[in-house]
Amino acid sequence: VAIPLSAQPSPDAVIVGAGVLGCAIAFELTRRGCETLNVDRLAAAGHGSTGSSSAIVRGHYSTHDAVALAYESAERWRRWPDYLDADDESGHAQLVQRGSVLLKSSERHYAKVIPLYDEIGVPYVDWSVDELALAMPMLDVRSFGPPRRLTEPEFWHEPEHLLDGALFTPWSGYVNDPQLAAHNLQRAAEAHGGRFAFRQTLTDILVERGQVRGICLDDGSVVRTPIVVNVAGPHSAHVNRLAGADADMRVRTRPLRHEVHHLPAPPGVDFERDGLHVSDADLGIDFRPEAGNNISVGSEGPACDPKDWIDDPDDFKRHVTEAVWETQVFRLARRLPALRIPVARKGVADLYDVSDDWMPIYDRSAVEGFYMAVGTSGNQFKNAPMVGELMAELITRCSLGHDHDTDPVRIAGDSTGATINLGSFSRLRDLDRRTSLSAMG
Numbered sequence: 001v002a003i004p005l006s007a008q009p010s011p012d013a014v015i016v017g018a019g020v021l022g023c024a025i026a027f028e029l030t031r032r033g034c035e036t037l038n039v040d041r042l043a044a045a046g047h048g049s050t051g052s053s054s055a056i057v058r059g060h061y062s063t064h065d066a067v068a069l070a071y072e073s074a075e076r077w078r079r080w081p082d083y084l085d086a087d088d089e090s091g092h093a094q095l096v097q098r099g100s101v102l103l104k105s106s107e108r109h110y111a112k113v114i115p116l117y118d119e120i121g122v123p124y125v126d127w128s129v130d131e132l133a134l135a136m137p138m139l140d141v142r143s144f145g146p147p148r149r150l151t152e153p154e155f156w157h158e159p160e161h162l163l164d165g166a167l168f169t170p171w172s173g174y175v176n177d178p179q180l181a182a183h184n185l186q187r188a189a190e191a192h193g194g195r196f197a198f199r200q201t202l203t204d205i206l207v208e209r210g211q212v213r214g215i216c217l218d219d220g221s222v223v224r225t226p227i228v229v230n231v232a233g234p235h236s237a238h239v240n241r242l243a244g245a246d247a248d249m250r251v252r253t254r255p256l257r258h259e260v261h262h263l264p265a266p267p268g269v270d271f272e273r274d275g276l277h278v279s280d281a282d283l284g285i286d287f288r289p290e291a292g293n294n295i296s297v298g299s300e301g302p303a304c305d306p307k308d309w310i311d312d313p314d315d316f317k318r319h320v321t322e323a324v325w326e327t328q329v330f331r332l333a334r335r336l337p338a339l340r341i342p343v344a345r346k347g348v349a350d351l352y353d354v355s356d357d358w359m360p361i362y363d364r365s366a367v368e369g370f371y372m373a374v375g376t377s378g379n380q381f382k383n384a385p386m387v388g389e390l391m392a393e394l395i396t397r398c399s400l401g402h403d404h405d406t407d408p409v410r411i412a413g414d415s416t417g418a419t420i421n422l423g424s425f426s427r428l429r430d431l432d433r434r435t436s437l438s439a440m441g
């Protein structure tokens with residue numbers, strides 16, 4: 001007979017959510033001796049938006065702290081079983097380290113990235129367009145940009161110019177099973193005493209005199225705890241409101257619907273073996289190899305595309321729509337001219353939890369003991385290992401009285417030594433104007 005949560009020992013911290021970030025935070029907190037309890041309304045770890053993630057691991061973000069976070073996290077994905085140091089009966093997720101290319105297009109995201117890579121010490125190769133064509137002969141290396149709707153006649157015009165080349169990062173790629181990665185982190189946290197309660201919905205957060213005291217669940221149980229961490233993904237704004245933690249936030253979060261499509265590689269092309277992850281701002285898509293010699297294609301959210309903002313994260317279309325599928329698949333067909341357009345439309349539709357400037361919020365709040373790792377904006381799966389570490393550090397320091405709002409916590413990356421300033425991810429920041437305002441970050 002299961003002991004009700006309210007009759008079990010009170011945890012030091014409750015983590016709301018058992019997606020990849022909630023599980024990573026549990027792992028890093030338990031490693032520091034903290035007794036954690038993750039509660040999740042779904043049946044298992046990683047069954048929320050994590051399970052739909054393309055799980056691409058790459059470094060080309062727009063700011064120093066975001067690039068450093070991604071590169072340091074990739075280092076942990078590369079040595080995943082050693083990093084976790086815990087068995088999982090389902091095996092371990094794997095980083096498929098095929099490499100990424102960021103195409104050099106007129107949109108010039110690469111021009112922001114190169115100085116950041118140089119400053120931090122991120123390895124990359126600056127390819128000419130001929131080197132790109134040699135490495136990926138299946139690509140049409142002409143410049144089609146800027147991204148357009150299929151209804152614009154210019155979309156179908158033959159371009160006159162070539163791309164300017166590409167930045168190649170051999171260390172990047174994608175994680176083959178994002179849901180399993182979350183499960184691995186759950187098992188690693190459990191090895192240090194972390195507890196997980198599934199099919200339990202948080203309904204309220206108890207706050208007395210500005211301090212967290214506990215949580216209420218939908219079965220009527222109350223769990224006493226001095227610390228609650230909001231890692232509720234697309235439900236983050238709702239959970240912040242339950243705590244009354246949204247009052248001073250200068251950056252807000254809201255759900256955005258996003259589709260990713262899966263289709264067979266062109267005939268005669270072994271994309272699973274020879275394909276790389278391609279970030280193609282020239283056409284507004286990104287794509288990567290997928291098991292079974294398939295290709296997975298998503299949108300980089302170009303300005304010409306409408307955004308599907310969602311009011312209620314429990315009420316959105318879960319199926320692939322014809323309009324978005326056609327847009328992405330035809331854009332892909334321009335870059336991969338041998339692609340056959342399939343009859344069946346396959347893919348996933350799920351939610352991003354988008355912040356106002358598309359940078360995540362990793363922070364404390366005005367409510368003592370209430371923390372948040374939210375606003376992951378379609379690009380934070382890859383950062384889960386480091387987010388676990390920085391949230392654990394933040395929570396530990398703030399619990400000891402450190403004033404993070406006036407003196408932001410900083411951590412140093414193991415592999416580059418680069419300092420990551422957590423103030424960049426503050427809920428009180430001025431909106432970061434350097435970002436791409438898209439999932440590119």
Ligand SMILES: Cc1cc2nc3c(=O)[nH]c(=O)nc-3n(C[C@H](O)[C@H](O)[C@H](O)COP(=O)(O)OP(=O)(O)OC[C@H]3O[C@@H](n4cnc5c(N)ncnc54)[C@H](O)[C@@H]3O)c2cc1C
Pocket residue numbers: 016017018019020021022023039040041042046047048049050051052053054055056057200201202203231232233234235239258259260348349350351352373376377378379380381382383
């Ligand atoms: C289609 C898609 C593609 C993506 N591709 C990439 C990519 O290529 N690379 C990348 O780095 N990132 C990508 N992302 C983003 C990345 O997947 C997310 O940033 C990351 O998975 C978020 O993890 P999380 O743990 O914060 O949230 P989630 O995985 O959503 O977990 C939140 C959990 O909170 C639970 N919860 C919510 N409310 C409550 C409540 N009241 N009570 C109890 N439990 C609750 C939910 O059930 C859920 O399990 C993608 C996202 C999507 C949707």
